[in-house]
Amino acid sequence: MLIVISMVTFGIFFVVPQWAGSTPEALASRYVGRAATPETVHLVAERLGFNDPIVVQYGRFLKGIFVGAEYDYGAGVEQCPAPCLGYSFISGQPVWPDLLDRMPVTFSLAIGAALLWVVFGVSVGVLSALRRGSFFDRLSMGTALAGVSLPIFFTGMVSLVVFSYGLGWTPPGGAWTDLTENPAQWAYNLLLPWITLAFLFAATYARLTRAGMLETMGEDYIRTARAKGLREREVVVKHGLRAALTPILTLFGIDFGLLIGGAILTETTYTLPGLGQFAILAIRNQDLPQVMGVVLFAAGFVVVASFVVDLLYAVVDPRVRLS
């Protein structure tokens, strides 16, 4: 799976431009800048191997990721340690350390929001299912519908305007403190982004949990659990929720994986220096190596997350283990 992703990414960023008429020189010129002479460009293209067969280029690309690479610009050899995702066109810095720098922001955002949305989404979903048709059910499902349909830049903006600029309860966008520096400040700064992001996902999860619970609570084994004399709360949690959560686990794995790759809209709205913002900047600057790095990184995370989910699934559902 990871190999497929690497091939596709490589294809998009190296092969397709060539099909589209881009010459090796044109590619190389992005590395050396517009001021360079045609000779230099040609030399760089040669050195970076843009004239080599695609397979060879792909091999070099993979090698860069796994063992590192050496770039020879003519003016001395530069070491690019593994995982080497190339150098930024703009800053000339290697891509990987840049990604690493921004990771804590995105991780903090994703983990905090995920905690919130799972706790809220699932519990609202369960309560709604148990009190189907009640005022609470209608209210929460109505809110959930809003949550699903309102885009994050809208809810984000509104919350910023109201809570930061209006009421002054939360800091304005762009505030970021490292967790190790000041945990309280870290949480305070992230509070609004967390809630906004969690609102979106919690809505989906609440709806899904509700549907799942309604289905499982009608199962025969729930009736059996009640017939045993189990307390209703245990029936709901141990027997109902246990089964209803399984499909949610899958969704969570993928959602979380995607989010790690960059909560683009949230980070942009709150100007948080995370991977999503990094990606947007890279795209705006047409900084190919950076874009490629983010994409590879994000895709990798989705794959890892779904792999972990598959493993977890086998733990949760014993029927999967055998077949």
Added chain:
Amino acid sequence: MSENEPLLSVQNLEKHFPVTKGLLKREVGAVKAVDGISFDVFKGETLGLVGESGCGKSTTGRLVTRLLEPTGGKVVFEGRDITHMGQGKLRPLRRDMQMIFQDPYSSLNPRHTVGAIVGAPFRIQGVKTENGTKKAVQDILEMVGLNPEHYNRYPHEFSGGQRQRIGIARTLALKPKLIIADEPVSALDVSIQAQVVNLLEDLQNELDLTYVVIAHDLSVVRHISDRVAVMYLGKIVEIADRKRLYTAPMHPYTNALLSAVPVPDPKARRDRDRIRLTGDVPSPLNPPPACRFHTRCWKAQEICKTVEPPLEELAGGHRVACHFPENAPVAATAEDATKA
């Protein structure tokens, strides 16, 4: 076609479903759902196919109608080998061979009217009828005991028994010669079962139909069949005419089956001396070697574990696959014993 030639002849029919494992779908074995069975069905008769879950009776029905592709053996219908006939060539044959299913609800499209469901075979086969399809469909509805005016109603508006009548009407549309009925009454209420059984019998007499009835209910099978085949783990263990099979069963499994049926007679339960099998039917993935019944058989000896008993005719039309048959004519047992 001569009188003695069977309408349907099944010879060494086999269906093995491969069992795969892992990512590469490596074949690790096969479920031998049907493992070399042979029987003939003659025009106008009803053959009952009984057995417990996993015995392959339903698979047999699907193989005969070619809803499943056999992995071995032959299916001969009206003297023609249809085992591997292509779908195009099979199409006209589908008019002659129809299937009735167990669940009258799930086998009817809920979005189609009864008229459309029963009339579908006409359209699919492109059959022109004298007074139009509607009239033909209404005639059939009347024949199966439904109100022809219900032509435009939907399946959910009918009760379980009526839905099974719709299912039967659909199969009758093109005047088939052979009908394979897979558990036709087991989803129905007791009082309705009898209605449908009677209907099937009336239709057989009226339309000169031939039936293969697949069922697990031994009393229903006895009532409806002329001959009965008993299956166990993909094999026919005994086949005989109804009377012989029910009064003088030879295979221990048949005996056990008959003995296990609860009888609606409280006094009988106190007097009856019953054969009780232990354990469940083994998995068809790993059936016991030689005689497949030996793991549960109280008469089993060493030979049953090593030599598979052939399906042999021990009395007129009564074939059984057992080393130690019961109720067998003396000569036959002796012969069998010497062979063993």
Added chain:
Amino acid sequence: MSFLDVKDLRIHFPTDDGLVRAVDGLTFSLERGQTLGIVGESGSGKSVTSLGILGLHKGGRAKISGEIWLDGEELVGASAEAVRGLRGKKMAMIFQDPLSSMHPYYTVGHQIIEAYRIHHDVSKQVARKHAVDLLGRVGIPEPAKRVDSYPHEFSGGMRQRAMIAMALSCDPELLIADEPTTALDVTVQAQILDLMRDLQREFNSALIVITHDLGVVAELSDDILVMYGGKCIEYGKADDIFYQPEHPYTWGLLSSMPRLDRERTERLLPIKGSPPSLINVPPGCAFHPRCPYADRTDGRSSTEVPDLAPTERGHLVRCHMGRTERRTLWETEIKPVLETQ
């Protein structure tokens, strides 16, 4: 007073299409060590009855009235918590489909242990020992090993045995089995019926078997109650119901089923029409649209619900026809036909 006394039990569900009278005035009683068979077709209300006794009839919308006395305790008016405390302990249930009735994610042992520990304050180890013990008693080979298997790793018969072990975990005095063998093969069904009979003798519990299968009822029951359209239409000793039935519906049931213990008849004698749905129970005698003798009641059959009245033999029948008329019909028309079968 009997061990179990059910008096005028009514369970009604309001629905959008009208009031469903799933159980409509049911009265019966049962002693320890005795078995009651409740027979009926789909929509007769037999399953709702059993759920009602356990307090498991669906949700707050159902209206339950009447009395259920279990060992001197009234259940209909009791608090939900009080009834819960009795469920699984004093009264337990075995369901039809053991695969869907067991939780797919927990081992068989876990589910039995859970059932035991709800009502017994013991350690997991003690409960586990008890579970292994029970599995052995219901005939599961290698119980110490199988206790850690999941339901899907069991065969159908073994699952039903495990279900029974779970129901028996707290030595219930009342056991209700709803179609306990319907999902099983014939040879396995026979094993389970034997097992239930043996265990009942051993535990001396009161057993209610709910089924559509007259054969199963005949195998197990001391008393039989026939339900139709939410009401009891005939109730008495098993022998009375099988050998001296007086309700036309019971006659119909007996004559419509093909029987292995009689000579084969050329034709089955079905009851015409279909069983009513509970939403639409016919007025008067619920059976009258299908009854071949409905014209003998001076038009009362469709307007008046007949009383459940004792016959000469003392069992109860709900029919407009007079006792003598029913006896004559049975002796002259029904019995001769049944006997030749």
